[in-house]
Amino acid sequence: MTVLVAGWVAIDEIETPFGKAAGQLGGSATCAALAASLFTDVRLLAAVGDDFPDELRSLLARDRIDLTGLATVPGAQTSRWGARYGYDMNSRDTLYTVVGVNADWNPRIPDGWERSETLFLAAGAPDLQRRISEQVSGKRLVMADTIQFFIDNARDELLATFRGVDFVSINESEARQLAETPSIARAARTLLSLGPKGVIVKLGEYGAAFASNGDYFVLPGYPLEEVVDPTGAGDAFAGAFLGFLDAAGEITPSAIRRAIVYGSTVASFQVEGFGPSRLLRLTRAEVEERYRAFRQLTHFEVVE
Amino acid sequence: MTVLVAGWVAIDEIETPFGKAAGQLGGSATCAALAASLFTDVRLLAAVGDDFPDELRSLLARDRIDLTGLATVPGAQTSRWGARYGYDMNSRDTLYTVVGVNADWNPRIPDGWERSETLFLAAGAPDLQRRISEQVSGKRLVMADTIQFFIDNARDELLATFRGVDFVSINESEARQLAETPSIARAARTLLSLGPKGVIVKLGEYGAAFASNGDYFVLPGYPLEEVVDPTGAGDAFAGAFLGFLDAAGEITPSAIRRAIVYGSTVASFQVEGFGPSRLLRLTRAEVEERYRAFRQLTHFEVVE
Numbered sequence: 390m391t392v393l394v395a396g397w398v399a400i401d402e403i404e405t406p407f408g409k410a411a412g413q414l415g416g417s418a419t420c421a422a423l424a425a426s427l428f429t430d431v432r433l434l435a436a437v438g439d440d441f442p443d444e445l446r447s448l449l450a451r452d453r454i455d456l457t458g459l460a461t462v463p464g465a466q467t468s469r470w471g472a473r474y475g476y477d478m479n480s481r482d483t484l485y486t487v488v489g490v491n492a493d494w495n496p497r498i499p500d501g502w503e504r505s506e507t508l509f510l511a512a513g514a515p516d517l518q519r520r521i522s523e524q525v526s527g528k529r530l531v532m533a534d535t536i537q538f539f540i541d542n543a544r545d546e547l548l549a550t551f552r553g554v555d556f557v558s559i560n561e562s563e564a565r566q567l568a569e570t571p572s573i574a575r576a577a578r579t580l581l582s583l584g585p586k587g588v589i590v591k592l593g594e595y596g597a598a599f600a601s602n603g604d605y606f607v608l609p610g611y612p613l614e615e616v617v618d619p620t621g622a623g624d625a626f627a628g629a630f631l632g633f634l635d636a637a638g639e640i641t642p643s644a645i646r647r648a649i650v651y652g653s654t655v656a657s658f659q660v661e662g663f664g665p666s667r668l669l670r671l672t673r674a675e676v677e678e679r680y681r682a683f684r685q686l687t688h689f690e691v692v693e
Numbered sequence: 694m695t696v697l698v699a700g701w702v703a704i705d706e707i708e709t710p711f712g713k714a715a716g717q718l719g720g721s722a723t724c725a726a727l728a729a730s731l732f733t734d735v736r737l738l739a740a741v742g743d744d745f746p747d748e749l750r751s752l753l754a755r756d757r758i759d760l761t762g763l764a765t766v767p768g769a770q771t772s773r774w775g776a777r778y779g780y781d782m783n784s785r786d787t788l789y790t791v792v793g794v795n796a797d798w799n800p801r802i803p804d805g806w807e808r809s810e811t812l813f814l815a816a817g818a819p820d821l822q823r824r825i826s827e828q829v830s831g832k833r834l835v836m837a838d839t840i841q842f843f844i845d846n847a848r849d850e851l852l853a854t855f856r857g858v859d860f861v862s863i864n865e866s867e868a869r870q871l872a873e874t875p876s877i878a879r880a881a882r883t884l885l886s887l888g889p890k891g892v893i894v895k896l897g898e899y900g901a902a903f904a905s906n907g908d909y910f911v912l913p914g915y916p917l918e919e920v921v922d923p924t925g926a927g928d929a930f931a932g933a934f935l936g937f938l939d940a941a942g943e944i945t946p947s948a949i950r951r952a953i954v955y956g957s958t959v960a961s962f963q964v965e966g967f968g969p970s971r972l973l974r975l976t977r978a979e980v981e982e983r984y985r986a987f988r989q990l991t992h993f994e995v996v997e
Contacts, residue, residue, distance in 0.1 A: 477875040571781035573898070574916040594877070595899035596913055607990055609900055609911035612878040646993040684995050686911055689950040691988050 390635045393502060394422040394628065395434040395521045396511025397491055398459065399468040400445070401664060402484070406476055407617050413664030414445045415470055417511035417534065420621035423668045424628030424655045425509070426453040427676060429636040432502055434458035434521065436494040438465040448669060457499045465490035478616050479593065498524040507635040509627055510554070512536045515546035519553065530634060532556035534627055540567050552584035558627045564590045573598055574605070587645065589630070589652075591623050599649055604642045608649055611657035611683055618663045622656040625668060629655035629676075654679045694939045697806060697832075698726040698932065699738040699825045700815025701795055702763065703772040704749070705968060706788070710780055711921050717968030718749045719774055721815035721838065724925035727972045728932030728959045729813070730757040731980060733940040736806055738762035738825065740798040742769040752973060761803045769794035782923050783897065802828040811939040813931055814858070816840040819850035823857065834938060836860035838931055844871050856888035862931045868894045877902055878909070891949065893934070893956075895927050903953055908946045912953055915961035915987055922967045926960040929972060933959035933980075958983045 401415030422433045432455045437446075439461055449456060466489035473482045491513070504527035510518040512534050522531055531554045539547050540563055547567075551557050557580055561573060568576035573590055577600035580588045587601040596610040630652035637644050654676055661667045705719030726737045736759045741750075743765055753760060770793035777786045795817070808831035814822040816838050826835055835858040843851050844867055851871075855861050861884055865877060872880035877894055881904035884892045891905040900914040934956035941948050958980055965971045 477869070565781070572918050572920070575918045578918070592899065595896065598913075598916060605916060605990055606993070607913035607916055608993070609902075609913040612902060612909060612911055614876050614879045614882070616876070643994055650993050681995060684993070686909055687991065689910070689912070689954050689988070690947055691985060 390507065390638060391430045391432055391505045392425045392507040392509060392628075392631050392635045393432040393434060393505035393525060394418050394425060394509045394511060395496070395518070396421065396509075396513050397468050398433075398435040398437050398441075398449070399470055400441075401620065402469070402471040403618055403620055403663060404473040405478065405618050406474070408663070410618070410663040412442070414448050415620065415664060416468060417513065417536075417624050419449070420624040420659060420665050420668060421509055421511050421628035422449070422454055423451075423665055424625040424659070425632030425635070426451055427629065427655065427671065427673050428632030428651070429453070431455065431632070432458055432505055434496055434498065434502070436460045436462050436465070436490045436496065438467040438490045439463050441467045448665070458496070458502060460494075460496065462490050462494070472620070474619065478619050481619075496521060503527055506530065507631050508532070509631050510534065510550070511624060511627070512539070515539055515543050515550040518550045522553065530555050530631070530640060532558055532627060532631055534558045534623070535563065537563050537566065548583060551580065554585050556587045556589065557585045558589040558591060558623070558630070560623060561590055561592050564588075574600070589649065591626060593619070593622070597626070597649055597653055599645065601642070601645070604645070606646050606649060608653055609687060611653055611679065612686065613657060613660065616660045619660050621665060621668075622659050625659035626652035626656040650680060650683055651676065654683055694811065694942060695734045695736055695809045696729045696811040696813060696932075696935050696939045697736040697738060697809035697829060698722050698729060698813045698815060699800070699822070700725065700813075700817050701772050702737075702739040702741050702745075702753070703774050704745075705924065706773070706775040707922055707924055707967060708777040709782065709922050710778070712967070714922070714967040716746070718752050719924065719968060720772060721817065721840075721928050723753070724928040724963060724969050724972060725813055725815050725932030726753070726758055727755075727969055728929040728963070729936030729939070730755055731933065731959065731975065731977050732936030732955070733757070735759065735936070736762055736809055738800055738802065738806070740764045740766050740769070740794045740800065742771040742794045743767050745771045752969070762800070762806060764798075764800065766794050766798070776924070778923065782920050785923075800825060807831055810834065811935050812836070813935050814838065814854070815928060815931070816843070819843055819847050819854040822854045826857065834859050834935070834944060836862055836931060836935055838862045838927065839867065841867055841870065852887060855884065858889050860891045860893065861889045862893040862895060862927070862934070864927060865894055865896050868892075878904070893953065895930060897923070897926070901930070901953055901957055903949065905946070905949070908949070910950050910953060912957055913991060915957055915983070916990065917961060917964065920964045923964050925969060925972075926963050929963035930956035930960040954984060954987055955980065958987055
């Protein structure tokens, strides 16, 4: 089984209370692909400019990640993003966004990739997300994510994308904004009414909530004493979630819950280092150990 | 077994996006006493002025709440508090605080109350919390809560109180401020190093975290589609937590986890109405039903 991850590969410049890091591997597709590759085979569909450094490309060249779909567009500039986090990591200022090559990228799926079973439409232009999805004729499970920019600027297009997917993953503040309600539970239900079979609301350090027509699941955040850089946590979550489900080969309520715990577990590693540095050296054994710790940290008995 | 709840009984004026309510029964001891009385016998130690209306007193006069320690101080004014909540209920402006009778209340424990097994020192002046605790010679379990005012104005006194209790319950923002760290897990550990056996960090709609020297527990918030008035949720949590432990008669890690779930469950009811209105008509059967629902909403399997 294979997950096709479509989105941005970018170069990030991040400042947190722990320090600064420029020239980091970033973009919505990067951490999703790395996280999914812990569980299953991954195909990465993204575009960079000819300024994209070889050392960043080599970080993506991993056994389980097929880079045939990572297009280098001559004369174009790789997307770039700069951000600064505040003291508690919950506030973030975007310092700059250079859209570059992603301004008019119109991908063609490499031969054979149309048979990918699982598809993650990482944050990107909603109409492009739909055009990519249409090319993957063999898909059995599709999830879309987004960012506030597209809620603000392409709301109708975004709703059209959400109508056509199985799962939506979205940040808490974006869910509240899109559904026009302060309640997470109601926002999830509102988004569910658009058409997807399941909605994941990512709560940052507070965990995640999942709503489907038959189930509701809430998971607290994995307790961390130190968060170095929150960038990419949501993408790592999504990649691990889909990677686990793709490998599991079944989409039952129980498997979905386990996938959400895997997503949160991998996201909790992601924030321990700048950019994808922690993810790049993360092993499946570490993931399994923290999954079990997560169960122990959250378990309680029913009293009879 | 009995829980002695010491703190403020006040008259609240609350404004939320759902409406306004004046002349509400409020104060740190009120919801704690009502919540604890769902599980065990309660003794309420607080002071009001002779302006305290009979209809508010009658709301507190319940089978399992002993009001012998609710003193009416002639010529004094009942404490009053006015607040307005913002759209998402996470922001709150205090409009006014009239300290009134609590400015120089120096309680004497009624005869026999010194043998109370469980003691909740609801938010109040830290030196007064200690003087009350010293009078309860038969206590086996003591928990203290506080509010930001005392962190700002009586930090050393507050730390002295925390050193002498078994459990501390505190809001997330207060824990971060007191421990001078943005990490909830580290703040809990820092507070634990002061001396208490356990620290509960209340995360509002995101649930609660608990740290002891041998255990760490995280619980998400119970998902609610509508929050009418968050006032008193933390006090209801504390009252239910201690009420359950007092009735259980054992303070094991498993019982503490169950007590935290009961605390969150009762708090989730508390916010469904203005002031204590929902708590006043809440039944133990409703609590048990939601506890089981909470388990179902949070349970996930370990994969072998």
